[in-house]
Amino acid sequence: MKTIAITIKTVEKTGVLHQIAEKLAIKNFNIIYTHLFVEEDNTGTIYMEIEGVEDDHELINYVNSISDVTSVEFHKTLSDIYGKRVIVVGDGEFMAQAVKGGIMEAEKHNINGERISVDGMMIGGGTQIQEAIIAISRLPRVCALVLSGSMMGGKITNAITRLKESDKEIIVVTLQMPGDVLTASDVTVNDPVQAGAMAVRMVSDIDKLDVYNQII
C-alpha cells in the first residue's frame, strides 16, 4: 500500500470532481491531497495524491475508464519534488536578505537530498500581512514563516497566534524589531540573512537546529 500522485485531465463541467471522487471512493482509494484547476480552454486538471494504492496500473486503467476523463498521468508527489516550504513575508532590503539567507542555507540541505524551497512574499501593511499569515494554514507544505519588517504587532500578532492554534505546526521566526510580534513568534533574530537560514535549519531533517534547546 503506497501513496502515489496522478494528474487527470477532464472535460470540465459542474460536478466532474464529484464523479471522479465517487468512483475512487467506491474502490477504497483514499485521496489525501488534491487540487483541481479549470484551464482557460475550459477543460479541467485534477491532481491527486492517493493513499492505499496496491497496484498503480490498475488505478490508472480504472481512472481512464471513467467518463469525462481524457488522460491520466502518473508521477512523483509534489512533496517529493518540492518538499518543505519556508515563507518569508515583509518588505524592504532586509526581507530580500532573509530570503537570500534561506535560499543559500537550503542549497546545503538540498545537496544532501532534502527539498526545501523559500518563498518570498514582499508586502507591507498590517492588513495585507495579516491576511497572508492567516492564509498560510491553507497552503500545502509550509513548515516555517519568517517575518521581516521595521515594526509589526497588533493584528499581525493576532494572526500569528491564530496560525499557531491551527492544526499545522509552523515555526515562526521574527527579525528583531519594535512591536509585540516578538511575543507571538518562536525565535527572534537580529541578522536577516541568519533569520532566513535559521528557519531553514529549524525545518530540516538533517543538520537540524533545535533552537529550543539553545535558549534555556
Place this chain on the structure above:
Amino acid sequence: MKTIAITIKTVEKTGVLHQIAEKLAIKNFNIIYTHLFVEEDNTGTIYMEIEGVEDDHELINYVNSISDVTSVEFHKTLSDIYGKRVIVVGDGEFMAQAVKGGIMEAEKHNINGERISVDGMMIGGGTQIQEAIIAISRLPRVCALVLSGSMMGGKITNAITRLKESDKEIIVVTLQMPGDVLTASDVTVNDPVQAGAMAVRMVSDIDKLDVYNQII
C-alpha cells in the same frame, strides 16, 4: 454570481470529499479550485474556490448541514491574497541574486496593489531540475520560471518544451549560460538580478514589460 473561497473542516474518512462535492454539485455550485489535506489528528481540511455563488450565507449554511462537516469558514481566495508566483530554479550565488532581483521588483508592484511572490527552489542536477520544471504545470498560480545555473540543457530543455506545451502560459527566463536551454526559453538575460526582476515585470499587469516587442 461570484467566486468565493471556503475552508471546510471534516471528519476524515475515505470518500468524505466525494460526499461534499456531490452535495455541492446538486446545487450547481462549480468548484474551480480545491485542495484537501489530511491533518495529523486525522481530520480533513478542504479548501475550495467556488464559482456561481449567489448567496454566501446560503452556501455556508448548506455546507454546515452536510454530515461529517465540523466547521466552515469563509474568506478571500488564495489568488487574491498571494497572487501570481514566479519560481526561480537553480543553484549557487547567482540563483540567490535572481530571487533577490525578483523580490525587490515585486515590492514595487505589490505597493501598487498587485500580488506577486517569488519562490526560490535551490537545486542542482539535471534530473532534479527536470522534475521540478515538469511539476510546475501542476502548481497553482505560477506565471513565470527563471532558470539560473552554470550550464543547462538536454533533459532540462525537454522539460521546458513540455511545460510550454501544457495548458498553462508560463514565461521562461534563462540566465546566459552554456547549454541548449536557451533555445527553449523566452528570454535570456546576462545579469541574475535583472533576470529575476524581468520575470516579475513580464507577469505584471501594471508596468508590464513586453519583451517580445523589444527584441525585433
